[in-house]
Amino acid sequence: MIRKVLFKDLDVNVVNLGNILEEARKSSLTGFFRVTYWNRDDFLIFVDGYPVKVISVHPDGRRLASPPDAFKLEEREGTATLVECSLDDLVGFQEYHHDPGRSGALFLFPLGAVVQEPTSLSFLDVNKEFVLAQKSHLSGYMALYTREKLIGMVIFQEGNPVAVFGGNSSFGSQAIDYINANLVLTKSFMSMYTLEYEILSFMYSMHSDNLRLVNSTFSVFQEAKEFIESGKRNALVVIEGGGIYRYDFFFRGQQIERLVKEKGFFVNDEDLIGKLAVKVENMPDRNIKVYEIALIEKPQPIEIRIEGSGQEVSSEGGYIPADKVGEIKALFIKELGPVGKLVWNKTLGDMGFKEDTMGPAQMRMLIDRLMKEFPEEELANEFTEKIKEILPDIM
Secondary structure (H helix, E strand, O other): OEEEEEEEEEEHHHOOHHHHHHHHHHOOOOEEEEEEOOOOEEEEEEEOOEEEEEEEEOOOOOEEEEOHHHOOOOOOOOEEEEEEEOHHHHHHHHHOOOOHHHHHHHHHOOOOEEEEEEEEHHHOOHHHHHHHHHHOOOOEEEEEEOOOOEEEEEEEEOOEEEEEEEOOOOEOHHHHHHHHHHOEHHHOEEEEEEOOHHHHHHHHHOOHHHEEEOOOOOOOHHHHHHHHHHOOOOEEEEEEEOOEEEEEEEEOOEEEEEEEEEOOEEOOOHHHHHHHHHHHHOOOOOEEEEEEEOOOOOOOOOOOOOOOEOOOOOOOOOOOOHHHHHHHHHHHHHHHOOOHHHHHHHHHHHHOOOHHHOOHHHHHHHHHHHHOOOOOHHHHHHHHHHHHHHOOOOO
């Protein structure tokens, strides 16, 4: 959430960027320095006082990321704003999951009332947090993330976990695999939020199996609303234009909520929500989508265990040579049979791994996951024994 606006809308030509960088460092600022020109907004992102990334947002909603040393002030008309905010808001802004057709429930992060501020997983036992959620009868969600990306979310209803999403838009067991493969405890954070029941039910229902884009063109919001009301549908209307995203939720044909994002941040001020809602609806190039949602009204509790890794998995010990990865791939396909290639590719995709940047820890996680694909334990053990011959220093 926005904690403090340190200054707002200064003339960019009078700003001393060097002093801002020094002050951000001394105060360990987490937030952003935003420069608004007529043709784009540049966001210099700070985490704990250090600039980590530049995000440029254009009038049509396009976004470009660049390293922090690429940031500069241009000698032309513009305004500058410096804001302190929480880490989860910065991660949600960088993630840019705005279209539920592409990213499901993830576009709602970091919506909700905060019940636990962003906390390093170095200090926590995530699975004990599940017990606390149960004791407090939490209806909301837990978010797991790094300084730059969302790794996953666990949704709770009355204290019970009822759904899990991975940062790669996976759901269920695949999401658990993705989270455990990508969660580095020493470099990751967790926070928790409560949500009103109406929005929560949309959140845990909003994955690909329950989401259908209505194959109709709506020229104005009123047409979409009448379509939903006439069929008493559970639906979500998304109106997008100029970096503004407006979300109208309908339960059995009745509108229950409206949310607005501007340039990646949720808007909390009711007056500003109203102004932006009207603005985006009247843009000539705005886009209107209607998603019909099969709401799960009585979700069943699920079992989930978060393990993660105590170390970075991307490059610890260097990358495994491509020919060795190729040998293991060929071995798996040979041992599993005709579906082996399909299973290999799908598993790597679910876990967020790439064959050409596979570190030792990643390989161990991958093999552990692949072993579960064999119908018999004996075949899985034979598979791992043969891998030891290929990678004796890892297995």
